[in-house]
Amino acid sequence: MCMAQDINTTVQNLQKNFLELHSLFDLNMIANQAYSLSDFFTRISDFIENSLNLEKLHFFINNNGIFQTKFLTGNQVNTIAFDAENAPFLTSETSELIRVVNKHGEITYKAFWETYNLGRLNCQFMRAFYQEHVPICICSVSGKKDKSEFTDDELVYLEKLLSSIEPILIKFMRQKEQEKQITTLNKTLHNLSILYNISQAVNFIDDLKGLVQVILDKAIDTIEAEKGSLMLYDISDNTLQVKVVYGLQDKKAEFDINNGLIECTKLKANEGIAGKVFAEKKAIITNLGAKDPRFAKVDLDSGISSLLCVPLVAKGESIGVINITNKKNGKLFNKQDLEFIEALANQAAIAVDNAKLYELATKDGLTKLYIIRHFKSLLETELKRMSRYNHVLTLLMMDIDNFKKVNDTYGHLTGDMVLKEIAAAIQSTIRHIDIAARYGGEEFVVVLPETAARNAKIIAERIRVNVSKIEIKIDENNSVRPTVSIGIAEFPNIDEPNMTCLIECADKALYQAKNNGKNCIYEYREGEFFRCTE
Secondary structure: OHHHHHHHHHHHHHHHHHHHHHHHHHHHHHHHOOOOOHHHHHHHHHHHHHHHOOOOOEEEEEOOEEEEEEEOOOEEEEEEEEEHHHOOHHOOOOOOOOEOOOOOOOOOOOHHHOOOOOOHHHHHEEEEEOOOOOOEEEEEEEOEEEOOOOHHHHHHHHHHHHHHHHHHHHHHHHHHHHHHHHHHHHHHHHHHHHHHHHHHHHHHHOOOHHHHHHHHHHHHHHOEEEEEEEEEEOOOOEEEEEEEEEOOOOHHHHHHHHHOOOOOOOEOOOHHHHHHHHOOOOOOEEEHHHOOOOOOHHHOOOOOOOOOEEEEEEOOOOEEEEEEEEEHHHHOOHHHHHHHHHHHHHHHHHHHHHHHHHHHHHOOOOOOOEEEHHHHHHHHHHHHHHHHHOOOEEEEEEOOOOHHHHHHHHOHOOOOOOOOHHHHHHHOOOOOOOEEOOOOOEEEEEEOOOHHHHHHHHHHHHHHHHHHHOOOOOOOOOOOOOEEEEEEEEEEOOOOOOOHHHHHHHHHHHHHHHHHOOOEEEEEEEEEEOOOOO
């Protein structure tokens, strides 16, 4: 009788072992068929939940010391996360089931559970997976659907299931880490490529505003931000002021700021975040928005939710700051973003420092157009090129109508504003290859390379019309609406194919425009003058 019972028990144990082995084999087959880590967790969870009639399994992934998992509440996806250093069940570095609820249903680690709101998981056991003594994943095991207690055999079986998938899990985690490293490497290479291109642009782009806009564009695009600005220090009043902006929704405001037509609020050194960064030569990241007490009052109405501010340092001295504002999609600026912007800021500082010296030597301080000496040098170069390749070039010479009356009536400050506005209108109308300069007190010239007079007339007319749209308010009852007269001459179709003759011919055509009603265009052609406007 006893022998029969022993045989029966042995058979039952063999059957049980067979079923367990078969189950483990099926689980490993399913796990190995997974095509991603998330798919792996989905397949494993479904299998184990069905095998043991569990309510739910959740897998927490270690992401830089923070364990995270996602779960559904109705149709809403929620995230639970906790700090690995604070987890009391990660002290032993052993991969085994740890009971977190006693037989009376009381939470063993109550304070930890309440801190991270883990009660939502209805968890009874935790099981950690380690790779080289580092916890990489934690499995949260809920209660059973029928509310019954786990038997010892079920817990042994559950441990076997979880142990069997551990090598596959480690494989997927390594694969995920490799993919992350590849992504990081590709991003680093991309960033290095951007930095290299900008370093080359610093040497070849002589337009500071254009170069800074390129830098801001790359910065905003790379770290996925909304907008950016460059502030420069003015030693005369010890203030920082925005000189270049990029990414504003209001493109007219962006244009006006970049062309000096709108003066932004100034910050004293050490005032607000930008002033502090400038004074201390140390970058600041803030993701607190208006809650950050370091913001100046003027910044609080600027819609800033996050800010990355980096100093511009040239030859050991602060010369300004770069601001990158509002990470997109509610994300936060991080250390990688800071490192990239600091590298860009180094290039920007070199560009600004070089451009300041270049601008002092070549640009008019008021209008920011080329001065006459540099203009003639550029024109001479273009004329030699046109002669070498037998191409044409057209020169526009223009004069502000009745400008003396503006100065006499409203003062030189208003006159200066008229000059700045007209210079901005010219610069915004011409092409990138064209060359604009302030020729005298109220005279401007524009070189149009590779452009015949018939096409130059179109550009001249656009300039004339755009200038006539300018209105400078003096007070409620008075405003200034400037106009310009323009003379045109085409090279080499002039009396003598040289610079002096070209300028004289354009000047004579301008004289005709001034003496025939003003606010019009005349062309010099073969010793005669032809009106180009109605």
